[in-house]
Amino acid sequence: MPRSNKREMAALSNPPIGSGQRLPLHSLSPIQRLPIEIASMIFRYYASEEAREAGHANPLTLGAVCKSWREIAWTTREIWTFLYVHVLLSKSRSWRTFYELVAEWLSRCANRPLNIHLHCYPEDPDQKKTTQYEFRNGLPLLTLVNRYSGQWHALDIQVPDVLMSYLDSSSCTESNLSHLLMGIPNDGDFLPPTFAPRIANLRPRVVELFCFYLRIPPQFLAQFWACVTRLRLVNLSVEYLYTIIFPNAPNLREFVFQGAIFKSNEALAPAPSTGSVSHPQLESLEIEFADSEAECLFMDAFILPGLKVLRISQVEPYIKLHPECLDGFLTRSSCHLRTMEFPPLIYAAEEDDWIDVLTTLGSIPTLEKLNINGDENPLFMDSLSDLLDAHLPSDDEPTPARPAPLFPSLRLFSWRGYEWFPWEMIPSFFAPLHPHDSDVRRPLQKIQVHCHPRSEETVKHIPVDVLSELLRFVGEVEFDFTVDPGSGPSQDWLEASIAKLFK
Numbered sequence: 040m041p042r043s044n045k046r047e048m049a050a051l052s053n054p055p056i057g058s059g060q061r062l063p064l065h066s067l068s069p070i071q072r073l074p075i076e077i078a079s080m081i082f083r084y085y086a087s088e089e090a091r092e093a094g095h096a097n098p099l100t101l102g103a104v105c106k107s108w109r110e111i112a113w114t115t116r117e118i119w120t121f122l123y124v125h126v127l128l129s130k131s132r133s134w135r136t137f138y139e140l141v142a143e144w145l146s147r148c149a150n151r152p153l154n155i156h157l158h159c160y161p162e163d164p165d166q167k168k169t170t171q172y173e174f175r176n177g178l179p180l181l182t183l184v185n186r187y188s189g190q191w192h193a194l195d196i197q198v199p200d201v202l203m204s205y206l207d208s209s210s211c212t213e214s215n216l217s218h219l220l221m222g223i224p225n226d227g228d229f230l231p232p233t234f235a236p237r238i239a240n241l242r243p244r245v246v247e248l249f250c251f252y253l254r255i256p257p258q259f260l261a262q263f264w265a266c267v268t269r270l271r272l273v274n275l276s277v278e279y280l281y282t283i284i285f286p287n288a289p290n291l292r293e294f295v296f297q298g299a300i301f302k303s304n305e306a307l308a309p310a311p312s313t314g315s316v317s318h319p320q321l322e323s324l325e326i327e328f329a330d331s332e333a334e335c336l337f338m339d340a341f342i343l344p345g346l347k348v349l350r351i352s353q354v355e356p357y358i359k360l361h362p363e364c365l366d367g368f369l370t371r372s373s374c375h376l377r378t379m380e381f382p383p384l385i386y387a388a389e390e391d392d393w394i395d396v397l398t399t400l401g402s403i404p405t406l407e408k409l410n411i412n413g414d415e416n417p418l419f420m421d422s423l424s425d426l427l428d429a430h431l432p433s434d435d436e437p438t439p440a441r442p443a444p445l446f447p448s449l450r451l452f453s454w455r456g457y458e459w460f461p462w463e464m465i466p467s468f469f470a471p472l473h474p475h476d477s478d479v480r481r482p483l484q485k486i487q488v489h490c491h492p493r494s495e496e497t498v499k500h501i502p503v504d505v506l507s508e509l510l511r512f513v514g515e516v517e518f519d520f521t522v523d524p525g526s527g528p529s530q531d532w533l534e535a536s537i538a539k540l541f542k
Contacts, residue, residue: 119147120192123156124180128199129172138179145187152192152215155184161199161224173199181205191241193218200224203251206236214242222249222273230302231275239263247271252279264288274298274329277336285316285341293323298354301332315342315371323348331360338364346374347405351381352412359387366396375405382413393422401426401445408451417461424464431474444472446481453487459499460488466508485517490532492524501536509533 122144126137145153159177181202184194188208192215196206200223208214219241225231233252239259244266250273255263264287272280277299285291321343328334328351338361353360365386369376379400383393397419400406411419429440452468454460468486471477501509501520509518520532 116149116151119144120151121154125158127160128176134176141183153187153190154193156195157184159198173201177202178205191216195220197222200232203234204236206238208238208241211240216241216243218245219243220247223251225250242266245269249273260287267291269293271295276300277333281316281340285318291321294321296326298329299326299333300329301336315340317342319345321345325350327352327354329354331358334360335364338368343372344374346376348378349376353385360385362386362388362392362396366399369399376403377405378408380410383419384413390418390422393419397422397426404448407448410453412455420461424467427467428470431470447472449481450484455489457491457493459492460490462501462505465505483516487519490522500539
């Protein structure tokens with residue numbers, strides 16, 4: 040929101056002109072000869088959502104140019120439907136004028152859907168204590184926003200905890216809300232609090248909650264969450280998901296869970312009962328665990344048979360997860376997974392653990408993309424290499440270790456790490472799927488390896504025998520091998536390894 044001053048207020052306070060009129064023909068500027076409709080169209084493009092997000096648009100600048108432009112901006116309702124307010128509540132300013140400016144802005148949009156971005160910052164975001172400025176200066180802003188709850192289309196509200204309970208949509212008779220984002224400042228040193236703003240009559244389709252538990256009265260829980268298809272939670276507990284959200288959000292399709300914790304607010308809800316919760320509609324899950332207890336609870340508590348995309352990570356590198364929990368989750372869900380992404384180094388696993396996980400993962404017939412992030416895990420990579428051709432007999436093992444090939448539908452293998460990739464394993468991806476038909480292979484389209492080695496002392500080029508095998512498939516498979524040494528530009532490592540042969 041621009042700084043409040045008399046010029047900005049004047050830009051909003053002139054009477055409108057009628058549609059179809061033209062700007063004065065005696066104007067010296069050619070732009071002022073445009074019909075009102077054309078000028079209004081240009082203004083709408085200038086103040087589009089894309090321009091606002093890039094920080095290049097502000098309708099007030101239009102009204103500050105001249106009287107004619109002010110009159111056009113006054114009557115072009117669409118340019119006032121996006122309100123962006125970032126304000127420090129302890130700042131000394133003419134708050135009354137600021138409120139008037141916000142009220143005038145909101146009134147200009149008439150009855151059109153509103154997109155409101157309201158971020159009110161406390162005096163010190165890292166301090167939990169309430170200051171006198173937060174309530175005194177922030178509440179009038181919330182009150183103004185509440186008046187237009189029936190027109191909320193997207194609401195992004197991040198305010199100190201003392202204000203969150205005052206968000207109120209009770210004046211809304213029919214919810215048009217599509218996207219709801221709510222958050223409070225939290226440095227992570229205390230458990231998320233619980234707040235109960237009066238918004239139970241809303242029906243959002245996208246919900247994002249940051250650092251606090253949203254309490255909806257039990258009689259309205261099912262209605263509030265019924266239309267939600269996309270959800271993002273940050274620094275909240277698995278228990279909240281178990282007891283509140285999953286049982287009441289049957290249409291949820293995409294879920295991002297960052298900083299999933301085990302502990303929850305005791306006032307949140309009764310402790311979860313034993314047993315698993317199944318959610319057959321969820322298709323995409325991206326989850327980041329803040330502790331290993333949260334991982335165990337999540338993997339044991341949920342069954343997701345409709346899952347197609349799974350991405351797993353952890354908040355801190357010292358947190359070690361349990362491969363047996365992942366294996367059990369994949370087995371119970373019996374999902375039709377297409378994309379799997381995780382850093383193996385976050386798991387405290389032995390070789391047998393990785394064989395179990397990779398066998399379960401590789402047995403999913405629909406899996407097409409396998410993305411591995413983080414440092415090289417020798418046990419994981421060795422296990423993967425061995426299992427890729429474990430269905431084929433060898434001179435040492437005439438009887439195959441496995442009756443059927445793993446990862447039969449794999450199209451993309453991607454690896455990113457800070458060590459050198461074990462190039463010797465790549466030919467295993469091209470092993471035939473059947474012992475008696477060498478032409479039938481995995482439908483690989485791309486193998487992507489991005490190395491960021493910490494040390495340049497030991498340079499590991501692709502071996503000659505591996506290069507020979509790869510060159511057989513150039514044109515059929517895309518090889519994106521990139522090495523970023525840190526001290527120079529990135530290099531195409533396939534080209535660098537080939538060039539080394541001719542030196």
